[in-house]
Amino acid sequence: MKWISVLLLVLVFGSPVLAQRQYWNADYDSLYHAVKLQTADTARVPRLAHLLRITEFSEPVRRQQATQMLAELLRLNDRTQQLPTAAPYREMQAGLRLWQREQYAEALAAMQQAIELVDESGQAAPFLLMDLAPIYNKLHESDKRFTYFKRKLLQYQVRGLRENEAACYVVLGGTYRHRGDYNQAISHYLHAADLLQKFNRRMYSNELMVAGNTYAEWGNPQKALYYLRQAARWNDKSKIAGLQRFYSEHAVANLYLQLHDLPAAAQYINKALRTARADSLNSGIYTAYALVLQSQLLVAQGQSPAALPLLTRAQQLADSLRMDITGRPGEFALDATWARYYTARQNYALAAQHLRKGYALATAANFQMLRPKYLRELVRFEGAHGSAAEAQGYSLAYLALQDTLNRMQGSNLLAQYEGERIEQAQQAQIAQLRHEKTMQALRLSQRNQLLLLSVVALVLISGLGILVYRQLQTNRQTLAQLRLTQNQLVQSEKWAFVGEVSAGIAHELQNPLNFMKRFAEVSTSLVDNMDHQSDSPALEHEILLGLRQNLQEISQHGMRASGIIKDMLEHARTGTTQRTSTDLNALVLEYLQLARQHQELQTSAAEVGVETDLAPGLPPVPVVPPDMGRVLLNLFTNAFYAVAQRQQAGETNYQPQVRIDSRLLPGAVQVRVHDNGSGMPEEVRRKVFEAFFTTKPLGEGTGLGLSLSRDIVHSHGGTISVASKPGQGTEFIITLPTE
Numbered sequence: 001m002k003w004i005s006v007l008l009l010v011l012v013f014g015s016p017v018l019a020q021r022q023y024w025n026a027d028y029d030s031l032y033h034a035v036k037l038q039t040a041d042t043a044r045v046p047r048l049a050h051l052l053r054i055t056e057f058s059e060p061v062r063r064q065q066a067t068q069m070l071a072e073l074l075r076l077n078d079r080t081q082q083l084p085t086a087a088p089y090r091e092m093q094a095g096l097r098l099w100q101r102e103q104y105a106e107a108l109a110a111m112q113q114a115i116e117l118v119d120e121s122g123q124a125a126p127f128l129l130m131d132l133a134p135i136y137n138k139l140h141e142s143d144k145r146f147t148y149f150k151r152k153l154l155q156y157q158v159r160g161l162r163e164n165e166a167a168c169y170v171v172l173g174g175t176y177r178h179r180g181d182y183n184q185a186i187s188h189y190l191h192a193a194d195l196l197q198k199f200n201r202r203m204y205s206n207e208l209m210v211a212g213n214t215y216a217e218w219g220n221p222q223k224a225l226y227y228l229r230q231a232a233r234w235n236d237k238s239k240i241a242g243l244q245r246f247y248s249e250h251a252v253a254n255l256y257l258q259l260h261d262l263p264a265a266a267q268y269i270n271k272a273l274r275t276a277r278a279d280s281l282n283s284g285i286y287t288a289y290a291l292v293l294q295s296q297l298l299v300a301q302g303q304s305p306a307a308l309p310l311l312t313r314a315q316q317l318a319d320s321l322r323m324d325i326t327g328r329p330g331e332f333a334l335d336a337t338w339a340r341y342y343t344a345r346q347n348y349a350l351a352a353q354h355l356r357k358g359y360a361l362a363t364a365a366n367f368q369m370l371r372p373k374y375l376r377e378l379v380r381f382e383g384a385h386g387s388a389a390e391a392q393g394y395s396l397a398y399l400a401l402q403d404t405l406n407r408m409q410g411s412n413l414l415a416q417y418e419g420e421r422i423e424q425a426q427q428a429q430i431a432q433l434r435h436e437k438t439m440q441a442l443r444l445s446q447r448n449q450l451l452l453l454s455v456v457a458l459v460l461i462s463g464l465g466i467l468v469y470r471q472l473q474t475n476r477q478t479l480a481q482l483r484l485t486q487n488q489l490v491q492s493e494k495w496a497f498v499g500e501v502s503a504g505i506a507h508e509l510q511n512p513l514n515f516m517k518r519f520a521e522v523s524t525s526l527v528d529n530m531d532h533q534s535d536s537p538a539l540e541h542e543i544l545l546g547l548r549q550n551l552q553e554i555s556q557h558g559m560r561a562s563g564i565i566k567d568m569l570e571h572a573r574t575g576t577t578q579r580t581s582t583d584l585n586a587l588v589l590e591y592l593q594l595a596r597q598h599q600e601l602q603t604s605a606a607e608v609g610v611e612t613d614l615a616p617g618l619p620p621v622p623v624v625p626p627d628m629g630r631v632l633l634n635l636f637t638n639a640f641y642a643v644a645q646r647q648q649a650g651e652t653n654y655q656p657q658v659r660i661d662s663r664l665l666p667g668a669v670q671v672r673v674h675d676n677g678s679g680m681p682e683e684v685r686r687k688v689f690e691a692f693f694t695t696k697p698l699g700e701g702t703g704l705g706l707s708l709s710r711d712i713v714h715s716h717g718g719t720i721s722v723a724s725k726p727g728q729g730t731e732f733i734i735t736l737p738t739e
Helices: 002-014 016-022 028-037 041-053 060-080 087-100 104-121 126-130 132-139 142-159 162-178 182-196 201-218 221-238 243-258 262-278 283-300 304-321 334-344 348-364 371-385 388-473 476-532 537-574 584-602 625-648 705-715
Strands: 580-582 609-614 621-623 657-665 668-675 719-725 729-737
Touching: 041 060, 041 087, 060 087, 087 104, 104 126, 104 132, 104 142, 126 132, 126 162, 132 142, 132 162, 142 162, 162 182, 162 201, 182 201, 201 221, 201 243, 221 243, 243 262, 243 283, 262 283, 283 304, 283 334, 304 334, 334 348, 334 371, 348 371, 371 388, 476 537, 580 584, 580 625, 584 609, 584 621, 584 625, 584 657, 584 668, 621 625, 621 729, 625 657, 625 668, 625 705, 625 729, 705 719
Parallel strands: 609 657
Antiparallel strands: 580 621, 657 668, 668 729, 719 729
């Protein structure tokens, strides 16, 4: 039968639809064996993830199994990469390891982080949420647990995540119960049961039993029996074993003991013992609970000697398993039962000792539901077998505790009325958030509609493309003619390119040729003077030196002209030249000196005032120095030409001035060339970078200087711009990147 159930689980979880329906109701042990049957890594990863989501980590054995499964899951996922994200499982792994090392604060933080990561994925994790409760209990942080789950409950109500909402109600019900607020505790348990009935039979049964047991503690045995019997019938109908079955049998037996219905109590105690011994996982814990009940029955029947070996065995189990005063099946009343046994045996000292120990454990665990019970037992015991002073002391403590609980209950009653208003406000907030969520879904739907329309438009465009293609196919003859025309245009474009390159070379050669012409004219003049000064050897020698210097200048500019032709041809062929890191300030000064020599040779007018403000420490700039030098020389000669033209116009009190600045910008350097010439009209400024556009007289300019300068600056990844106002001057700005 076991292997048949395992095979059924494999088939069920192999079907997506059935897996969704049976997900939370799957039997853990059967599913655990079903996972072992899977041999393929791709099949094991989702099965392990499913199994971990229904694992209750509160049991030590389950924690050990979960740690092993997490290690295997993460190892397999590293190879298959099937999980959308492995982060939640890594946090769970860290939390479980810390839990096993009893580092509860760190374990709580890791498990809470795992929940946040699961929440981000939009998945449900009710068991992971409920597993936080025992960690909070170990830390004795009831208030923090209450605050955390109140916040998470509101969050899941907004999202409509019913599984997690039910888990929050379960934990909050336990918090109210520990505080002694039975009204709120039962309300939360029943609310949880209503939600759990829709997706988890086992947990639904559990919450019915907890509600019944809480009714018994509150003093309403009729309601307690109603819910406990309802849970027992549900267990039989759904064939539920394990904790839920033992819980119901233990609770009913305990209730019958309180009602002094000893035959009925004996019947359910025997059932609980059989269930405890049949459980493979928690047999020791359940057996200890059942032995305590059987000992209470024997003491009540007057057979206290027979209870001693049972209590001794229960004590051994409790010590070895480190059992608390309360657990999943409810109150573990070992010390209270020892007190009854020793009272029956008239060993009042040991009886009092166990009652005080039970009260101390309930106080340390902050279980308000148990403290009044032990105080009442102590008052009765001291009154009957102890001292009046001790009885009075416990009576005062009991009254003080009751006053505290009454005040708390009174504030809870007020809070219940106020809570209705708070709940209405929360419901309104939830409705608002859901409305916003609906609007977001609507906007998403609209975006999807737009996407659909876009797809339709693309289909239509594709259809039109097909039509155009067919039309083009029918016009092959026209296409052939177009290709012929295209070839002719290409040839024309080639010749136009040759003309542009030739014009560019001519423009670039103009400056060095002008230098060579002027130096040649000066040399001719010097030779003429030499003929007239033949009687002065010193002057003749000086003239010869001047001729030698001029010839050197002519040779230098001839080599420069040759280099320009070479560079222009290389640029025309490849469009690229090797750049070198260059001191831009030095390049500016070098070509400024060339421009000044050219200006001195062109005119005999008064000197132009030249002002430089070069920023020190500029980083080297990657440029082609000859190319960038031509740009600078072009701008400098244009500036000198502009101020000379204004000076020749005869304007009074005019002082020609040219200013060159350099500065460092973030990631770039900048050079500004400013003149106080006549400036440009707006229509001229817009055209200055167009090829063959010039305002100079015929024969003095080609209109290619600024056009070529712009191309060179752009090829370096920089920019060049101009600002000009008529009557005030012109400024050219070059910006070059430093990398």
